[in-house]
Amino acid sequence: MSDDNEVQPPSGRGGPGVPEAVVEAKSRISIVWLIPILAVLIGAFLSYRAIMERGPTITIRFETGEGLQAGKTTVRYKDIEVGQVTDVVLEKGLVGVIVTAQLNTGAEDYLTDETRFWVVRATVSAGQVSGIGTIFSGAYIGMEPSTEGKRTRTFTGLEVAPVVTRDQPGAHFTLRSENLGSFNLGAPIYYRKIRVGQVVAYELDETGEFVTVEVFVRAPHDKRVFQNTRFWDASGFDVSLGAEGVKIDSPSIVSMLFGGVAFDTSPGVQASDPPEADHVFELYPNRQASLEKKYTEFAYFLSYFDGSVQGLVPGSPVMFRGIRIGEVVDLNIEYSPEKVEFSIPVLMKLEPQRIDVTAADLEEERPIFALVARGLRAQLTSGSLLTGQLQVELDIHPEAPPATVDMSGRYPAIPTIPRSIEELTTGIAAIVDKLEELPIEEIGQEVVKSLKALNSTLESTDALLDPDGPTRRELTRAIAEMAQAARSARLLAEYLEQHPEALVRGKEQ
Amino acid sequence: MGRFTSRAAGIVAGLLLTGCLGRTPAPVFYTLTVVEPTVTTAAGGADGPVLAIGPAILPSYLDRPQLVSRQGNRVSYAQYSRWAAPLESELLRVMGANLGSLLRTNRVVVYPAEPRLPVAFRIRLQVEQFDGSPGGEVVLNVRWAIARPGSKEPDVIGASEIRQPVAGSEDDDLVDAHSQAVGALSREIAERIRSLSD
Incomplete structure (x- = not known):
């Protein structure tokens, strides 16, 4: 509003009798604007709500x-x-x-x-x-x-649905196996044939030598897994032929068809500590294998044999005083042009863990040197007379000619001693032992006993044949009766032959 | 055809009827008798020699129960007069009794009984003929052997032929003559045994 637009009175401004209009300054924002602002606020609130x-x-x-x-x-x-x-x-x-x-x-x-x-x-x-x-x-x-x-x-996203979700109570364990076996993801885990878990994952380890299998065992069964628990592949069934006959060990049909893993803690072994988080269990191919002692340390030795090794094959046992401590791994033939000789190197894989060392720690790195110096020799012996299978027998022979470990090759070579002489001597010794074991005294006593028994038998036979004895008497009577009967029969036949009409008419008067 | 069958059946039935109606007469049984008086233990028979009598071998024609009568070479068997026991055992029994009396001993063992005592004499007999005819005579023709144990061969071998007249024509007389003949043989043998033991 400006003054120019208003009509001015003639008296000029501010005359004393004329009230002057008071000009009030109008407010700048109209009340009308409140409505859109409110709308915006509500809209903002609503969109915030929607987003939230x-x-x-x-x-x-x-x-x-x-x-x-x-x-x-x-x-x-x-x-x-x-x-x-x-x-x-x-x-x-x-x-x-x-x-x-x-x-x-x-x-x-x-x-x-x-x-x-x-x-x-x-x-x-x-x-x-x-x-x-x-x-x-x-x-x-x-x-x-x-x-x-x-x-x-x-x-x-995971490509495969996780078999076990995290909220399931239980524990995961890591198994190590030479191969995956015949089970798959989700394969059951059995404890005493009760399904207690599943195979969760498996993968080849970095070296490619083993398969790492992750399994999940439901609570409370996860408490049954200890450090010495053994897992084995329960797929298929085991048929073992032993001295006690054929034995068939079969899991449930499901695991027979689709595979599965079973575990158990060896009976007789005290329950050991629960496994640590990164404990890796061995997964054995079958239950029998899980029960056998498994050795993870191997030592390889060579032995050169001169004679025939027929009957010795890879896998033949290596024995030490009757206990198996390893097996034959490889056989070969070596020809030495200088000596014009053949020899047969036999590579043996020994399991030193089978031998308990009494000393807390071995001072020598390789006790083999000391042992060979003492007379440790390899020798071929027959494992079974029936099959002619040979085995390598290691033993201390103090009388053997001195020899040393040959370290020239890749493996240390244990010296050998020939087979036949030793076998002969042991054979003779065995015979002598057998003779010594013969219970001469007992045999004598038994002979005396037998003679006494024989004597009493003869006495009773005598009694049987005694003319007054009932046997003899009855026998005599029986023979006499038979003679009488025969006589009667003869007479009858004779009479009838002479008088056939007697059958009809009776005896003549 | 039918007529023939019925006629044959009738004949057979008639025969059977007559046969069944006929009665077989009961046979008479005889034994030999001991002629010598029995010696008892009280009379000193307990200490006599041990005698073993038997066995005796009889010819086959005597091995039957019927009494045998002979006419020359013809023998006939009396169908209704029979020995009560086989003639062999009768002969031995009576011989044993006779010899026991004659040799004053109770220790006589007659075959097939077994002697339990050391036998002094064993007497074996081999009969050749032992028959007769009623009204005629009974002939007992025997070879005998007396053996003492320990000797391989018999000590005495003898033969006797005893002829005993039959008193009558009845079977009883014939049997009595048989017993007398056995008595006579016993006396002969007893005589030889006595001579051996002296």
């Missing part, structure tokens, strides 16, 4: 998008819907798919780098059928929340 209630949006990377559909596939935890897939797109480079999923509110706390996602599809595998429901409902994304670890919104 929407929950976090995450992305998961999968190898394949099979069965995943935007707007349809759900994310579930314990079969309760916790979110929905909003977008499925190909990854850059076309290697995988990126799944965007909208989770419900409250899921933020459980989204860490430990959280696992996987796709649940219907699977029929060894001994179990899972996810049947997904045939009708379609695949869904399973979630295993975790509060540990760093928070994140980007995940890599």
